[in-house]
Amino acid sequence: MSLQTVPDQAVARHGWVHALVTVLAGLIAMIVVAALGLWAAGAADLPDGAFPRVVAATVVVAVGGSIELTGDAGAIAETKAGMSVTPLSVALTGVLVVAAGFLRPLRHRAVAGAPELAGWAARIAVLWLLALTGLALSARQTFAISLGEGTLSDIGDIFGASSPRVGFKADVPVTLAFGLLWLAGVLVIALLVSPRAPLPPRLLRFQESVRPAAYAMVVLLLAFVALGAVIALVVAVTRGRAPETLAVILLGLPNLVWLAFTIGLGASWEGRVEGPFGLPMPQVLDSVLRTPDISTLNLRTLSEQDGRVWWLVVVDAVLLLAVAFLMAKRSPARTRAWQHAVHMAVALALTVLTVCLVGRIDAHYGLSLLGIGDVGGGLSGELFLRPQLWGAIGLALLWGLVTGFVGALLASRVRHHGEVENPKA
Template identity: 60%
Template sequence: MSRQPTTPRRGAANGLRDWRDALVAVVAGFAAMLAVAAAGLWAAGAADLPGGAFPRVVAAVVVLAAGGEVALTGDAGFLARSQAELSVMPLSVSLVGALVAGTAFLRPLRHRAVAGTREVLGRFARLAVLWLAALAGLTAAARTTFRIPLDGDSLLTGIGEFLDIAPRVGFRAETGPSLLYGLLWLIGVAALALLASRRAALPPRLAGVRETVGPAAYAMVWLLLAYVVVGLVAGIVDAATQGHPRRTFAVVLLGLPNLAWPALTLGMGATWEGRVEGPFGLPVPQVLDTMLRGEDRTTLNVATLAEQDARAWWLVVVAAVLVPAAAFLMAARSPARTRPREHALRMGAALALTMLVVCLTGRIAAHYGLSLLGVGDLAGLDGEVSLQPRLWAAVGIGLGWGILAGLLGALTATSGRRRAR
């Protein structure tokens, strides 16, 4: 009696194990993002929102953090009109989700020499299917509307009460764009995790790519995380010495990289432009909020910030220390045969790309206006918040800094290797 082959059973077992690994990564990633978003929103006072809206607001923040889109809504009946837009990414939540999901995705691929192309693609495909399914569930939950009572003695208030009209504002997650951008976000996280990790197995064809690109990817991840750590220390000191710790921790839990990573660009010489108008504001230090409130758009760079607070020059010092340190780390992880010129070009390209990503993800644009009978502002809700970089100038600055820092790091690493010999 012949024995039945066992390969199909082993293949089925491996397939179930791969699905389990993908499920663990998805659950861990979204659980971490939900926990951080809930804690940050609680610190910001969102737990007091009416109608049990807190869970829906948490879901909306996680959708934004995963690359999705959330649209603002508002109306006050057929006699009113509203205009609303929101473009912001809570990068603290995004960073936690990327770190947790990326680590869980790499875990089955560690401590191995190589992995087949089909295996790596299969693992990512399973991860993407489950990730998008979970994201679709969150987009379905991330929608609600608030009714805002009319207060005061203004003419518009009297008209609104006479017509029994009260403004409603709310939000809803856009399913199609959220799934598309969420997939792109996940692709970026998985690709960066594979390139930056030394221990994760890759197909043999990609081993040379990681040898070339991996040190630069690792150095950029290290640089961004270093700025987050510096910002975290500054936030803790601010909470301990300046008071209002709850507001400070809300900013830390929701948008710490939104402050720390633009600080990297400012320290290197980049320029941002912004404006704050109306009752809304940015979760930024008071000096910056004061600068942005005006009739015209405000130019933000180290010089203009230093006019308000001389401590802004420390941004240049921190950049002058951490950027060359990242370049040295990149050179130390690169093969010894790499030439200094190659280090410089790779560091320049990596830092320029990092500046591009920081500028694109750190932008803020929010506007809301609600008028009755086409006249004026209803209930004081009209406002605008914006913070935009001079994008291509920042990318060029990153390229120049990267080339100089890469050359310095390569020479320092080469000198160290010679002394070690």
């Protein structure tokens, strides 16, 4: 064994230990947030000790995994169910913890080779897949649903549908595939956003145009989350309902505030709420969507319920100008105002596209007997919320061009990132 291989093996062992700590820290943080949120929502009272499995399913969905809903109501009865929603509070927690762990050993360096970065990422990916496999295998449970008493129960007894059951289980292959894509996205975004993260030499020429814009978008999204958390806590203190508010904060706060962000830009969403499903907060969303037909969710329809919705435009304008100024300040002084506008427009369009893709909601459940739907008179329901994608992206481009140009003008007289003052001056 040569003397040169000893340090290499020590670095490799240290790399595996650090990767293990990163993976465990990310998963533990997500599990804690999901458990607290579900506990506040009342899920701790689920029968058959299902709470840990529901927590596991929540984390699986948060990292892009798939949960299949299953049902069994007897020979001539049928259950249909499906759910597609991402608990973004849990996902955001994992993103921040995993990204911080990935970047920690790379700090204080200007350049790193592609093989080295790939090695760090591969260690994390291998351990991530192993941990995610165990989590997905534990995310399964079945519940019995009572049909109540009376005629419905008697019919169910006759036809063998008296004890319908509904459950869930994780699709392990799909969960591993999308969980790996989720991890890759987190690591790439971490390298793009962090000003201290090293890049391969071939990519250094892109950091002046990409990193300030990516950093600004992350600050924008986190600012909306922080503002939403403050508003939610104020509402909880002044109006009560603290457990429900805590559940929203810990499970779906980004779902709500990033939806409000896109609506403030002028974007429209379409959706419907029917049956026992509902949106936890604010009530104005549920009021607009709970109609017989598909409803449109935008500034106009929301303002008919509450005129204060127009303040979303003001909040969007202020925060976009602030992050545009920040982006211009962190960019080289030689960058022109129109270039800042283009960078801001592209970054904001990609951000809105991401919000629209991860913010979609689709949930439905139905029980039918002899072909007759909704025999439970309340056991069936539907909730979906989808963006009008191209309109939202177009508005994001327009907002980005305007705020990027104005932000560059505001930052033109401020010393930029990396700029050195003239000693003679």
